[in-house]
Amino acid sequence: xxxxxxxxxxxxxxxxxxxxxxxxxxxxxxxxxxxxxxxxxxxxxxxxxxxxxxxxxxxxxxxxxxxxxxxxxxxxxxxxxxxxxxxxxxxxxxxxxxxxxxxxxxxxxxxxxxxxxxxxxxxxxxxxxxxxxxxxxxxxxxxxxxxxxxxxxxxxxxxxxxxxxxxxxxxxxxxxxxxxxxxxxxxxxxxxxxxxxxxxxxxxxxxxxxxxxxxxxxxxxxxxxxxxxxxxxxxxxxxxxxxxxxxxxxxxxxxxxxxxxxxxxxxxxxxxxxxxxxxxxxxxxxxxxxxxxxxxxxxxxxxxx
Numbered sequence: 001x002x003x004x005x006x007x008x009x010x011x012x013x014x015x016x017x018x019x020x021x022x023x024x025x026x027x028x029x030x031x032x033x034x035x036x037x038x039x040x041x042x043x044x045x046x047x048x049x050x051x052x053x054x055x056x057x058x059x060x061x062x063x064x065x066x067x068x069x070x071x072x073x074x075x076x077x078x079x080x081x082x083x084x085x086x087x088x089x090x091x092x093x094x095x096x097x098x099x100x101x102x103x104x105x106x107x108x109x110x111x112x113x114x115x116x117x118x119x120x121x122x123x124x125x126x127x128x129x130x131x132x133x134x135x136x137x138x139x140x141x142x143x144x145x146x147x148x149x150x151x152x153x154x155x156x157x158x159x160x161x162x163x164x165x166x167x168x169x170x171x172x173x174x175x176x177x178x179x180x181x182x183x184x185x186x187x188x189x190x191x192x193x194x195x196x197x198x199x200x201x202x203x204x205x206x207x208x209x210x211x212x213x214x215x216x217x218x219x220x221x222x223x224x225x226x227x228x229x230x231x232x233x234x235x236x237x238x239x240x241x242x243x244x245x246x247x248x249x250x251x252x253x254x255x256x257x258x259x260x261x262x263x264x265x266x267x268x269x270x271x272x273x274x275x276x277x278x279x280x281x282x283x284x285x286x287x288x289x290x291x292x293x294x295x296x297x298x299x300x301x302x303x304x305x
Contacts, residue, residue, distance in 0.1 A: 001058040001295040016261040018068040024133035064093040084112020098143035116152040154181045175238030183241040203244040
């Protein structure tokens with residue numbers, strides 16, 4: 001059901017819990033924000049769990065909760081608890097901006113959350129406010145420390161030329177004393193983020209800056225489906241990674257599927273096609289019929305190259 005025409009097994013599902021966010025990051029959305037889908041058209045908790053159980057039954061063993069900002073959703077604890085109880089699910093993850101994570105993370109861990117990515121694009125508070133159009137840098141740093149104490153480690157950092165590319169080595173320095181994985185992400189185009197190729201800092205350039213300052217940078221072994229190129233600097237407790245979405249795509253090993261907050265199903269992040277799973281679900285299609293719809297969508301995947 002989840003094997004496409006290129007022979008790739010898709011065992012990783014990203015579920016958007018909400019379109020809302022409490023930041024207005026410049027690389028993510030325009031100043032005025034985005035038009036939100038009316039609440040009745042968004043998936044309910046029961047609908048999310050039912051669809052997730054169908055995917056897990058078909059071979060998905062990792063689910064990542066995203067948004068918008070997933071911690072905005074008031075029932076996220078219950079969602080995590082129900083998802084982590086699905087037989088066959090091995091990993092339950094979240095990607096968050098960290099604004100409210102510190103106080104929620106202990107409970108989320110109790111509910112089965114075992115992987116966390118915290119997005120942070122600058123270590124300078126004033127620049128954080130400029131980039132996100134909101135305050136909150138200190139709260140994000142508190143969430144990172146709370147995550148470390150609870151055994152989580154990744155930090156995501158989108159690098160943009162002329163904005164935060166001067167902080168690459170500052171982020172690497174975080175890994176000297178903290179057992180975290182800083183993942184540098186190439187700036188990617190999204191609807192409304194006024195993407196400009198001039199802002200793109202290629203992986204090769206980022207890596208060159210690291211090598212100019214640090215000796216003993218060694219490559220770690222990557223998993224075949226890993227989107228990141230992973231490294232360690234000798235003497236550092238943590239690691240660094242590079243996600244090369246623009247300059248060295250990883251379509252051949254992609255194993256990701258996406259379920260949007262409105263119930264639309266995307267088989268490729270950069271592809272235009274979406275299939276509604278909400279509409280057949282609400283019209284009474286049984287699990288067997290839902291599996292057929294999902295399987296047909298996966299079989300027609302055309303990788304973005």
